Structure formats: structure tokens, C-alpha cells
Amino acid sequence: MTKLHGMRWMTEEQIDELMNSFRTSFWIDEHRWFVRCISNEDCVSFETVSNAFHYTDKKLPGVFRSTDSQDNIERLYTTIDRISDVTLFNQPISSKIYFPKLHSLSVKCPINDQYWSMISNLHDVSSLSLDFTTDFSQSKLQALLNRMPHLRTLTIHQKSLLPLPMSLFNCTFPSSIYCLDFENCEHYFNEKDCIRLTRSSLASHCERLDIPVKNLQSIIILVCNMNNLCALRASFPDEQTYENRPSRICNDDEDIQWLIEHLPSTCAISRDPSCFNDIRIWIK
Known part of the structure; x- marks a missing residue:
């Protein structure tokens, strides 16, 4: 499936006008090329129709158009x-x-x-x-x-x-x-x-x-x-994190030391460097 075009926003009238340009004999009769349009609140996509169709967007489309009569929105849902x-x-x-x-x-x-x-x-x-x-x-x-x-x-x-x-x-x-x-x-x-x-x-x-x-x-x-x-x-x-942040930044993190003393030695314990209020434990 080849993506032909994508843009931020179009009205349904603009979509229909562009889709009609793909309904000519050049596209449908001579080359058997079919085009679908899928539009949601984020963007509009124009793609060639393929049997390997797989819809991956998180939200269902607000607009669906296709020049192939066998290609419909019901088929789209079955691929999700x-x-x-x-x-x-x-x-x-x-x-x-x-x-x-x-x-x-x-x-x-x-x-x-x-x-x-x-x-x-x-x-x-x-x-x-x-x-x-x-x-x-x-x-x-x-x-x-x-x-x-x-x-x-x-x-x-x-x-x-x-x-x-x-x-x-x-x-x-x-x-x-x-x-x-x-x-x-x-x-x-x-x-x-x-x-x-x-x-x-x-x-x-x-x-x-x-x-x-x-x-x-x-x-x-x-x-x-x-x-x-x-x-x-x-x-x-x-x-709780901000109250104790200074002690958690330094090497002698009191929480980590307390956990080391109270958990089995098979546990590897550390604080998440990207988030001070997260503690990570791996158990062997």
C-alpha cells in the first residue's frame, strides 16, 4: 500500500473533489489503480488500495472514501x-x-x-x-x-x-x-x-x-x-519525593539502604535516574 498524500486538514467537500479526480478511466479502467482516503481529526491520508490493508491509527476515521466499490469501511474495521x-x-x-x-x-x-x-x-x-x-x-x-x-x-x-x-x-x-x-x-x-x-x-x-x-x-x-x-x-x-529529594540524590539514599537491609540479597535495588519517586527492583 503506497501513501500518495497526507495533509493536516481538509473539508469533506475538498476530499470528495480530489477523490473524483481518481475516478477517471485512466486510473480505474486502464491501470486498475484504486485510491482510498482516510481522514481523522489529525490528518488526511490518500493511499492506493491493497489486499494487504492494515489500519493502525489509534482512533477510527471520521471520513472514509474509496474508488474501489469493494473497499469499504466495514473492511477497514476487520483489519484493526x-x-x-x-x-x-x-x-x-x-x-x-x-x-x-x-x-x-x-x-x-x-x-x-x-x-x-x-x-x-x-x-x-x-x-x-x-x-x-x-x-x-x-x-x-x-x-x-x-x-x-x-x-x-x-x-x-x-x-x-x-x-x-x-x-x-x-x-x-x-x-x-x-x-x-x-x-x-x-x-x-x-x-x-x-x-x-x-x-x-x-x-x-x-x-x-x-x-x-x-x-x-x-x-x-x-x-x-x-x-x-x-x-x-x-x-x-x-x-513525599520532594520532601526527601536531597537525600535521594546523594549516594547514601536512605530509602535504598533501608530496602537493601530488609529485602533478600537476591534483589538488585536502584532509583530510577529519570524519576526520583520511582524505585526499581530486580529479583534474581
Whole structure:
């Protein structure tokens, strides 16, 4: 597929006018060259039609045009393997639209009924991002997880004013999950939260964990109770970081020294040089 042209913005009338210039016998009858236009809020792209079509943009197009009658927007949707727009399923979309080949999915909870009609196959989804705006029903979350037997990475988004959804700790998660990312969760895990996490199926096979924590003791709980954990990145509240920043810049970082004294010798511990409130731990 060859990209012919791209620009920042065009009206639909301008797009139609340009597309009509590709509908002549020179393009269609003599050379069998077909052109499609895909437009979203960022740019407009003109491409030659190919059987190897694969749509990779994060958002669905606002405008779709093609000089090939067999090339339509329904075909575009069947090539999408990644949806990162959490508001997608809140938009009015034709009932004919479905996404059969997804590998990565972002959804905002609670999920509306339109979701189930558009996504018929979640078997190959390996990466899931959940954005919690309310406490999501455990039964609905479990139904979603049951359709993802090959899930490898789970990312949680949560606002600080909201409590952690209990469904996270009570559901049975696929044993294939090896990476948990709470980096975009604005709730800082205290010791009680960490104990609850380590006792859940969510963490039972986790090898990599990114998580915001309240204190150093939370790190001890995670490292000592997650048997498969190999790499941990823990972040602390910003105000706690700035209060102790001088001691963290120097070689005798008190937090690092405390962790060295309280964690097994198989742990390699350091502070992330690009972010003072992050501590990284590798477990051999």
C-alpha cells in the first residue's frame, strides 16, 4: 500500500473533489489503480488500495472514501488489531461494525451493551487496559476475562478520588498474565492494599509489576509475597519525593539502604535516574 498524500486538514467537500479526480478511466479502467482516503481529526491520508490493508491509527476515521466499490469501511474495521480509544464504545456506531482480530484493547468501565455486539472475538487479546470510573461489577468483569485466555498484560487506570474496585481482587484472572501496570492508577497502595493484591489471582503469576505505593513497607509485602515476581517498579507520592529529594540524590539514599537491609540479597535495588519517586527492583 503506497501513501500518495497526507495533509493536516481538509473539508469533506475538498476530499470528495480530489477523490473524483481518481475516478477517471485512466486510473480505474486502464491501470486498475484504486485510491482510498482516510481522514481523522489529525490528518488526511490518500493511499492506493491493497489486499494487504492494515489500519493502525489509534482512533477510527471520521471520513472514509474509496474508488474501489469493494473497499469499504466495514473492511477497514476487520483489519484493526488495536483499540486504544476508551470512549469508542460510547459513540454511535453501525451495528454492522465488528472487530474480529483484536490483540490489544482499551475499555472504559462500566462497558455498555454495544461493546459485546462489536467485539465478537477476544480470544487473541494479549493486552488489556481498563479505565475504571465506577466500581465495575465483578460478574461483568469476570465475563470479560473469561473471553481472554491469552491475556499477558493488564493496565489499570483509576482516579485518586475513587476507591479501588473490589472486583480486581475477587475475580479469577487468566494465569497467562505476567505483566501488571498500575502506573496510571492514581490510588497509592497501602500495606492493606498490597496484602490484598498478593492474595488475589491477579498477582499469582505476575513477573513484572509497576505500582504506586504509600511507603517502603508496601514494597516489602509485594516482593516477599509474589513468588513469580522478577521486576518491580514502585512510585511514591510527589510530595513525599520532594520532601526527601536531597537525600535521594546523594549516594547514601536512605530509602535504598533501608530496602537493601530488609529485602533478600537476591534483589538488585536502584532509583530510577529519570524519576526520583520511582524505585526499581530486580529479583534474581
